[in-house]
Amino acid sequence: MPASSPPDRGPPVRRQAVFLDRDGTLNVDLHYLKDPERLELHRGVGEGLRRLRAAGFLRLVVTNQSGVARGLYTAKDVEAIHARLVQKLAEEDASVDAFYYCPHAPEEGCACRKPEVGLFRQAARDWDLDLSRCAVLGDRYLDVEAGRRLGMLTAYVPEPGSEGEYLEERPRALAEADLVASSFLEAVDGILQRLARGSGNPAGLPVAQVARLGSTDQRTGAGRTGGTSPPV
Numbered sequence: 001m002p003a004s005s006p007p008d009r010g011p012p013v014r015r016q017a018v019f020l021d022r023d024g025t026l027n028v029d030l031h032y033l034k035d036p037e038r039l040e041l042h043r044g045v046g047e048g049l050r051r052l053r054a055a056g057f058l059r060l061v062v063t064n065q066s067g068v069a070r071g072l073y074t075a076k077d078v079e080a081i082h083a084r085l086v087q088k089l090a091e092e093d094a095s096v097d098a099f100y101y102c103p104h105a106p107e108e109g110c111a112c113r114k115p116e117v118g119l120f121r122q123a124a125r126d127w128d129l130d131l132s133r134c135a136v137l138g139d140r141y142l143d144v145e146a147g148r149r150l151g152m153l154t155a156y157v158p159e160p161g162s163e164g165e166y167l168e169e170r171p172r173a174l175a176e177a178d179l180v181a182s183s184f185l186e187a188v189d190g191i192l193q194r195l196a197r198g199s200g201n202p203a204g205l206p207v208a209q210v211a212r213l214g215s216t217d218q219r220t221g222a223g224r225t226g227g228t229s230p231p232v
């Protein structure tokens with residue numbers, strides 16, 4: 001065999017993640033939420049996070065929290081919200097792997113407030129990510145923009161119940177996002193169809209099956225057809 005042949009094992013596979021916005025995406029956006037007791041998850045978030053975990057994706061939260069710079073709450077308050085979020089997810093057997101947040105105000109011009117990509121780059125170093133096989137999922141144009149800057153798959157889910165907000169940015173988000181979904185779960189399934197190792201995955205599992213692994217509760221039946229039967 002010539003010396004230039006690639007080794008049998010190939011290059012190490014870097015990890016995949018879905019970057020999740022927090023307010024308006026995982027939980028109801030109450031605008032500068034300070035009290036952990038008021039935190040409320042959106043429908044389907046627990047199920048969606050379980051599907052991502054089952055398919056081997058890290059779940060990393062990236063959130064702008066300018067309320068810290070504005071003096072509306074402290075870093076400690078942000079940590080308390082995140083602890084509450086972890087607890088509520090655990091009640092649904094769901095989890096995230098890390099939180100990254102920007103505490104700065106827009107006028108500070110930091111490198112970490114979305115749509116700047118500082119936190120995403122930090123996460124990519126922390127977790128050895130292949131960003132070209134990662135996705136961002138959020139309810140605002142700034143989430144889509146950050147994802148596009150890094151060449152990630154972008155999924156836009158306008159927050160249910162907030163149709164009257166952010167109208168001026170919506171056309172850009174609709175036009176530029178790779179996926180537009182009406183719910184968290186629909187966005188997760190779209191991401192898995194595009195990025196799960198299903199398209200050529202070594203185990204040969206259909207994408208839908210990969211997504212379904214680990215979710216044992218009964219299906220709602222929404223939007224999923226039978227498809228290929230998995231090998232038994």
Ligand SMILES: [Mg+2]
Nearest residue numbers: 021023024139
């Ligand atoms: Mg948001």
Ligand SMILES: [Zn+2]
Nearest residue numbers: 102104110112
């Ligand atoms: Zn910042």
